[in-house]
Amino acid sequence: MIGKQKHVRLPAVSFLLISLTLAALFTSTPQGPALAQSAGNPIHIRIAAEESPYANVLLDMSPVQFPVKPYVENGTTMVPLRALGEAVGAKIGWDEANRAATYSKGGLTLIITIGKPTITASDGRPISMPEPATLLDGNTMVPVRLFTELLGYQVSWDEHTRTVHILSPKEHVRLWGFYALGSISYSSWQDVFGAKYPLSADDCPAQQMDGVFLGWFAIGKHGKVTSEHNSTGFQKPDGWPSVILEARWHGMKVFSMYFADEQSDISSLLDDPTALHSLARDIAATSAEYDGVLIDFEGLGLDEATADRDRQNLNEFLTALRSLLEDKPLSVALPPLDSPFTGYDHEYIGNVADFVVLMAYNYQERNNPSPVAPFEQVDKAIRQEIEIMGPEKVILGVPAYGALYTIAEDGQASIRALPPSKDGLTGLPEYPNAPGLDADPQARNAFPVFVPEYLCNYVEWEGEDASYKAYLEDTLSLKTRVLMAKRYGLKGVAVWRLGFLPDNW
Structure with a gap:
């Protein structure tokens, strides 16, 4: 229960005012307590200050999961080697006989012997360490700056919050988007092609994107595929051929996406062998002019009584569809493994689908x-999925919307809106009665702050009759999520959805 609060101040928290552009944030050399400095708009970041001798570690603005707390020894921040290696994509080995660990990435291999002041590189040269490696609760602790800078990462230290900021080398991450449910206020076309339909800007996001999932098909209750007007909203927009032509002109792949949920009675449809194979044939036929297929059948396995049957039926359906599509790529949208929707055989799907x-x-x-996609849950979802299938088969879905809550006088909280990232909290066309930072005079002194644990911005303020809390997505949070996908070597990211993104995203 959350009570009514006014100007809440959390203990041991620092607000860093960082003036930077996003390009500087992720590619420039860190300077001083800020990640980087340039003449961009200020970004406010909330980081809970650690107490000596411990330290925070952020990689590309996101936390890193460590089994034991990083600590500072004689001015050197020591971290568990294996967890650090997982975060930066290095392979870790252990030689018990020699009490030595190996740290490998690309063409670099390092041998770290417990207690030795030097490490040995693969070419035989010794490298001095500011502090020797040591064991802590079974974890090999090493200097974080040395072991990241050797891989081309940039490192800075913020004394105020005792935080190590690590920035990864610039690297291309494949970007996809869901082209679905668009409207005049939230135009998918404009987010992709940078201008109002039917125009296209010279320097538009399409030039940087791998492809789009066209959410133009839904499964009806009787198992028929439709692209016409229907209750789900997944239908072909006016001028849809122009989308395909323009996307292909920019070198993008276009996948047809097929949506079904409880309205489609998808569980029962898949339980009927005749309907199952008929649906597979319909999808194969309607996907003929597209470069690939995305299956988005949602809600399977929520009922434990049918979960096993849902898994088996979906496997059979995907096998049939795979055969009909021949060489055309097949992809499947999946909920996280720890979700309540257990009707998905992730291992089997990872084998039958291309991604x-x-x-x-x-x-x-x-x-x-609560935030829409906080670090802890996203990180867990990624780790669990890549244990089942290789990271090269996983595209990370990322949200382009946040969550706004109202907290009543009695402390009862309720969700009020899911504000698109392009709006923040200033003018919400789809939520005309929702309070905004621009409309509520009580909110004039409130400003969003980026919270690494949330992977998004957070703001709260006191209204006349209630208080409000909001978790907001923007260009910074999108870039942070993209870099989480890069951290784990994933195939790419897919934004849900196009039309919600801010200008110049």
Whole structure:
């Protein structure tokens, strides 16, 4: 239960005012306590200060999961080697006889012997360490700066919050988007092609994107595929051929996406062998003019009584569809492994599909203020998925919307809106009665702050009759999520959805 609060101040928290551009944030050399400096708009970051001798570690603005707390020894921040290696994509080995660990990435291999002041590189040269490696609760602790800078990462230290900021080398991450449910206010076309339909800007996001999932097909209750007007909203927009032509002109792949949920009675449809194979044939036929297929059948396995049957039926359906599509790529949208939807055989799907889209978002709770896709849940979802299938088969789904909550006088919280990232909290066309930072005079002194644990911005303010909490997505949070996909070597990211993104995203 969350009570009514006014100007809440959390203990041991620092607000860093960082003036930077996004390009500087992720590619420039860190300077001083800020990640980087340039003449961009200020970004406010909330980081809970650690107490000596411990330290925070952020990689590309996101936390890193460590089994024991990093600590500072004689001015050197020591971290567990294996967890660091997982975060930067290095392979870790252990030689018990020699009490030595190996750290390998690319063409670099390092041998670290416990207690020795030097490490040995693969070419035989010794490298001095500011502090020797040591064991702590079974973890090999090493200097974080040395072991990241050797791989081309940039490192800075913020004394105020005792935080190590690590920035990864610039690297291309494949970007996809969901082209679906668009409107005049939230135009998918404009987010992709940089201008109002039917125009296209010279320097538009399409030039940097791998492809789009066209959410233009839904499964009806009787198992028929439709692209016409229907209750789900997944239908072909006016001028849809122009989308395909323009996307291909920019070198993008266009996948037809097929949506079904409880309205389609998809569980029962897949339980009917005749309907199952008929649906597979319909999807194969309607996908003929597209470069690939994305299956988005949602809600399977929520009922434990049918979960096993749902898994078996979906496997049979995907096998049949795979055969009909021949060489055309097949992809599947999947909920995280720890979701309540257990009707998906992730291992089998990872084998039959060319890749999956991991929908690691929509974690917000209806009556408990919470972010849409916080670090802990997203990180767990990624780790669990890549244990089942290789990271090269996983595209990370990322949200382009946040969550706004109202907290009543009695402390009862309720979700009020899911504000698109392009709006923030200033003018919400789809939520005309929702309070905004521009409309509420009580909110004039409130400003969003980026919270690494949330992977998004957070703001709260006091209204006349209630208080408000909001978790907001923007260009910074999108870039942070993209870099999480890069951290784990994933196939790419897919934004849900196009039309919600801010200008110049």
